[in-house]
Amino acid sequence: MPSSPSLYDSSSRSSLVSALRAAGCVFAEDEAELILATARTPQEAAAMADRRVAGLPLELVLGWAEFAGLRITVEPGVFVPRRRTEFLVRQALAEVPDARVVVDLCCGSGALGAALAAALGPVELHAADIDPAAVACARTNTAAAGGRVHEGDLFEALPAQLRGRIDILAANVPYVPTGEVGLLPAEAREHEPLVALDGGADGLDVLRRVATEAPQWLAPGGRLLVETSEHQAPAAIEAFTAAGLTTRLAVDEDLYARVVIGTRTG
Template sequence: MPPFSPPASFPSRDAVVAALRAAGCVFAEDEAELILSAARTPGERDAMVTRRVAGHPLELVVGWAEFRGLRITVEPGVFVPRRRTEFLVEQALAHASHTSVVVDLCCGSGAVGAALAAALGEVELHAADIDPAAVRCARANVAAAGGHAHEGDLFEALPGRLRGRIGILAANVPYVPTDEVPLLPAEARDHEPLTALDGGDDGLDVLRRVAAEAPEWLAPGGILLVETSERQAPDAVGAFTRAGLSARLAEDGERYAHVVVGTRVR
C-alpha cells in the first residue's frame, strides 16, 4: 500500500471508507464494516483504521479470521490462516473421516485443527508450533474442542503417547524458498513470523523433516497432509514416497491449492 497520513479520527463510516480507499484497500466498504463492528469505542476504531492504512493485515487489525465458517482468533505476530488451506481440511475429511486422533503441526493459530475438530466431532486434538505466540493463540482456538496446544520443534512438541496413533496429521509447513521471502506481499513479509514462511533453500526443508518422521507417529492407515506449491509438488511427493508413505497430489485450481496426501500403509 502507498504511504498514507491518516487524520486524527474517523468520525463516520464514510470517513473510514475514504481512508481505507486512499490507502489502496480494494474492498474498502467491506473492510470498513468489519472494523466498525469490531471496534468497541471511537478510540479503538481510530486505532484500527490507522493500523490498517499503515499496511497491517485486516485479520490482525480486527483480531480474527474466518476459516471454514469459524471465527479464528489471530494475534499480532501470528500467521494468518489462508482460505486456500481450507482445501487441506477438505482433503483430510475426505480420506480420514472416522479418525479419533488429530494433530495440527506447525499450527500457527490452530485454524486447521479447530476446523477438523468442528467437522469430526469427538476427537483427541493436539496442535503444536515452535512459536510461543502461535501456541498461545492456538490454545484459545482449540479450547472449544477440548484440544491441547504444545510448544516445540515439530514432533518434539508432541506427547510420546501419540506415536502410532495419529489418524490425521495436518502440517501446514513453511514452504517459501528463502530467497523468495523478500518478494512476498508486505502484509505477510512484515507482519507474520519468518518461521511460518521460510522453508529453506528450495522451500522444502521442513516438509522433508515432517515426512521423514511421520510414519512412526501415524496410525496404520493414518494420513499426513502438507500444503505446497505447484512447482514444488513433484519433489514434495518424492519426499513422502522416500519416507515410505503412499503419496498423491490433490489440487484445487480455483483456490490455487496443492496438497500432498501421504498414507501410512497398513
C-alpha cells in the first residue's frame, strides 16, 4: 500500500489527534501529521500512535528528528538533538565560514557534525562520544559527509593528527546539574542516557574539561562552541578565559539559547 497521508480518512486522523491530545501531547495535530506522513500503512500509524501515547518521545516514535533542515536518525538510548542547538550551528558557520576541519565532540546522534558539514561543503569531519549507542547512530548520520566517528572519553577518542588543526570544535556537553536531573521532563529523564545529561555538581564538569584541553587541538583562529544555560554562562565564560581562549557569549532569547564561543588566538 502506498504511504501517502491521503489514504487516511478524516475520522482516523481525528481519532489520532484525540488520542494524542488525551495523552497530554500539546501539539497533537502536528504530531499526528508527522506520524501519518512517516507511517507506511494504517496499522503502522496505529502502532506508532500507541507508542507515543505510552510516553515514548515523538522522535523515537518516528525514528528521526528534524535539525537544521536535516532529518537526523535517532535511536533508543541516544540523546535527541534540540532545536535550540541550531543556534550553535549558526554561530559556528558565522564565525568560521571557511572551516575545513570540524569536530563534533560529545556528538550524540552526530546532528551538529552533520549540519555543519551540510552547510560548509566538503570538510574533514570527525565526531566522538563515550557511548557506543551514540557512536553507532552518529556513523549513520555523518556517513553522507564522510564523517569519521570515534568512541572514547572526549579528546582521548580523537586521532592525534587533529591536534592544532581543528577549525570548529562543537561540543554539546552535558550541562544539567546532578541535583536537577530528576526535574527534567520524563521524555529526557527516562529515555536519554544519563551520561548525555548529567554535568556534575554545577553542571559544568565536562565543559571545564573541554575548555582546558581545547587550545591544544584548535587551529590558530579555531573556535570552540559550547551550549550552556543562562545562570551557568558566567562560570562557563570564566572556564574558557582561564584556558587562554578569547571568549564571548552569543544569546538567542527566542530559542532560550546561549553559546559560549572561545577562539584560539595564539
